[in-house]
Amino acid sequence: MSEGEGKKAPYTLPIGPTHPALKEPVMFTFQMEGETIKDVDFAPGQTHRGIEWMGMRRNPVQIVHLTDRICGICGVVHTLSFCLAVEQIAEIEVPERADYIRVIVHELERVQSHLLWAGVAAHELGFDSLLHLTWRVREQAMDVIENITGNRVNYGIVQVGGVRRDITPEQHPLIEECLTTYEGLLSSLLDLFLDDRSIHMRCRDRGILTYDDAVHLCTVGPTSRASGVNMDLRQDYPYAAYGDLDVRAILPDQYAGETRGDVYDRIVVRLLEVGQSCGIIRQCLSEMPAGEITAEPKIAKLLAVCKKAHGEAIGRVEAPRGECLHYVRMDGKESPTSWKVKASSYSNLMSWIPMLRGEQIADIPIIVASIDPCLSCTDRVAVIRGGRRNILTKEELHRLSVEATRRLQA
Amino acid sequence: MKLTRSFNRSLWAFHFNSGSCNGCEIEIVAVITPRYDPERFGIKLVGTPRHADVLIITGPVVKKMKDRLLRVYAQIPEPKVVMCVGTCGISGGVFYDSYNLEGPVDEVIPVDVYVPGCPPRPEAIIHGVVTALTKLERLQEGKP
Numbered sequence: 001m002s003e004g005e006g007k008k009a010p011y012t013l014p015i016g017p018t019h020p021a022l023k024e025p026v027m028f029t030f031q032m033e034g035e036t037i038k039d040v041d042f043a044p045g046q047t048h049r050g051i052e053w054m055g056m057r058r059n060p061v062q063i064v065h066l067t068d069r070i071c072g073i074c075g076v077v078h079t080l081s082f083c084l085a086v087e088q089i090a091e092i093e094v095p096e097r098a099d100y101i102r103v104i105v106h107e108l109e110r111v112q113s114h115l116l117w118a119g120v121a122a123h124e125l126g127f128d129s130l131l132h133l134t135w136r137v138r139e140q141a142m143d144v145i146e147n148i149t150g151n152r153v154n155y156g157i158v159q160v161g162g163v164r165r166d167i168t169p170e171q172h173p174l175i176e177e178c179l180t181t182y183e184g185l186l187s188s189l190l191d192l193f194l195d196d197r198s199i200h201m202r203c204r205d206r207g208i209l210t211y212d213d214a215v216h217l218c219t220v221g222p223t224s225r226a227s228g229v230n231m232d233l234r235q236d237y238p239y240a241a242y243g244d245l246d247v248r249a250i251l252p253d254q255y256a257g258e259t260r261g262d263v264y265d266r267i268v269v270r271l272l273e274v275g276q277s278c279g280i281i282r283q284c285l286s287e288m289p290a291g292e293i294t295a296e297p298k299i300a301k302l303l304a305v306c307k308k309a310h311g312e313a314i315g316r317v318e319a320p321r322g323e324c325l326h327y328v329r330m331d332g333k334e335s336p337t338s339w340k341v342k343a344s345s346y347s348n349l350m351s352w353i354p355m356l357r358g359e360q361i362a363d364i365p366i367i368v369a370s371i372d373p374c375l376s377c378t379d380r381v382a383v384i385r386g387g388r389r390n391i392l393t394k395e396e397l398h399r400l401s402v403e404a405t406r407r408l409q410a
Numbered sequence: 411m412k413l414t415r416s417f418n419r420s421l422w423a424f425h426f427n428s429g430s431c432n433g434c435e436i437e438i439v440a441v442i443t444p445r446y447d448p449e450r451f452g453i454k455l456v457g458t459p460r461h462a463d464v465l466i467i468t469g470p471v472v473k474k475m476k477d478r479l480l481r482v483y484a485q486i487p488e489p490k491v492v493m494c495v496g497t498c499g500i501s502g503g504v505f506y507d508s509y510n511l512e513g514p515v516d517e518v519i520p521v522d523v524y525v526p527g528c529p530p531r532p533e534a535i536i537h538g539v540v541t542a543l544t545k546l547e548r549l550q551e552g553k554p
Contacts, residue, residue: 017474017475017478018426018427018478018482020457020458023427023432023435024427024432024435025427025429025474025475025478045474046429046472046474046475047427047429047430047469047472047475048429048472048474048510049429049470049472049505049508049510049511050505050508050509050510051505051508053508053509054504054505054507054508057507065504066504069431069433069498069503069504069505069528070431071431071432072430072431072432072433072434072435072436072529073432073433073436075433116436119443131443132443132444135439135440135443135444136443136444136445138440139440139443139445142440152437152529152531153433153436153437153529154431154433154528154529374432376429376430376431376432
């Protein structure tokens with residue numbers, strides 16, 4: 001044998017932006033040693049469409065249809081959190097019934113999103129029959145969503161000041177039937193995912209995110225809850241009708257008795273949340289008060305109210321992937337002066353680095369999928385100057401911040 | 411363009427995301443799952459453009475993805491059909507005035523079948539694939 005015996009030369013493995021294991025464009029660069037990942041870097045920003053920029057040129061009622069299309073899976077989340085912000089600024093009182101309808105659609109979305117994820121996770125593990133099974137049962141949630149909102153995806157039901165469609169008594173049995181199906185299915189889904197030997201072997205102790213890393217990297221949603229962080233906006237900072245409902249954060253030790261922060265725990269949290277969402281919808285249906293569904297049905301009047309509004313506000317919503325935040329500033333103009341979207345995946349992406357370090361090539365797809373990344377939500381801003389992208393280092397950011405303070409003091 | 415015999419039996423599609431909102435993606439995946447099950451007709455999604463007959467494009471083409479779209483398009487062997495799924499790929503849709511678009515898909519590569527909708531229903535996507543098939547059959551018979 002020649003020199004360097006027993007040493008595997010480190011090499012670079014690029015994956016993406018278009019790759020069958022990735023549902024969306026993102027570019028990974030892995031530093032490999034043999035089959036083991038030594039280091040990883042990733043470059044999102046391949047689906048940046050400049051939505052905030054467009055929003056600052058449209059009025060709030062038009063923006064509502066733009067926020068629906070930030071992400072096709074969390075259609076109601078972005079719209080809801082944008083509306084919460086605008087309603088705070090313009091001091092619009094949302095009717096109670098509208099709040100309940102918002103919660104019902106929001107939870108149905110969580111059900112379909114988690115089932116979608118479970119299917120994708122099964123596919124990434126090479127378990128395609130489970131993908132087909134979960135997506136078949138997911139269709140029932142899609143049917144109910146279509147019945148309530150009129151659309152399968154990009155619902156367009158939430159409007160500033162309320163919702164655009166009511167839930168009639170005839171629709172109740174349909175929703176109840178769907179909930180009963182899911183509650184009945186849940187135990188077999190848990191069996192299929194969690195007691196399956198190959199899933200157990202592929203997911204247990206793979207892609208570990210420790211409690212400390214989860215807190216330091218500011219992860220949100222099921223990704224952080226799977227690492228044992230007791231955090232859920234619906235419990236900590238209730239919005240819409242969640243104040244009246246009983247919601248507790250789901251942690252993996254409730255099922256398995258321990259928290260390891262691995263891919264398996266993320267499956268546990270998401271599947272249990274499907275059952276929790278069914279309970280919340282049931283509670284909403286029985287407690288839903290009668291009344292108006294919107295504060296202002298006339299769009300022209302609504303726009304006039306928004307046009308007069310001054311101020312800034314933040315709308316926070318617990319999306320299926322974690323906290324989603326919209327910052328809006330309005331200065332008495334037709335369109336907002338400032339609008340910033342921080343999607344849940346934005347907070348979660350950095351957790352890929354500690355999860356992937358030290359793992360095998362074959363585990364990349366499931367670990368990447370395990371945080372349920374949504375890049376169309378995340379890709380918001382790129383700084384482009386003279387056709388060249390500038391990456392700001394920490395020192396430069398610090399310098400800019402010091403300069404800004406001086407400007408304000410001058 | 412002369413078609414190979416494989417078109418008479420099956421149609422393999424490669425899906426390319428050029429900056430879409432994910433709405434069309436999940437509908438495309440919903441299409442291949444049991445409720446619609448087009449695999450009984452031989453229609454399925456494949457992992458590489460080199461195996462594909464049809465290129466399904468979702469999303470408006472954002473600046474970063476233009477070059478990748480051209481490269482993927484070049485990798486698909488002839489004869490091929492390009493399907494544009496979703497309103498934003500057809501006209502820009504809600505993103506019409508964005509600064510980061512390279513225009514609708516047909517300004518970057520030639521498109522054969524347009525499937526409108528935001529997102530289109532799974533039935534509409536299947537109809538689009540069938541339209542692509544009939545177009546290929548027409549081409550096979552030497553008609554325009």
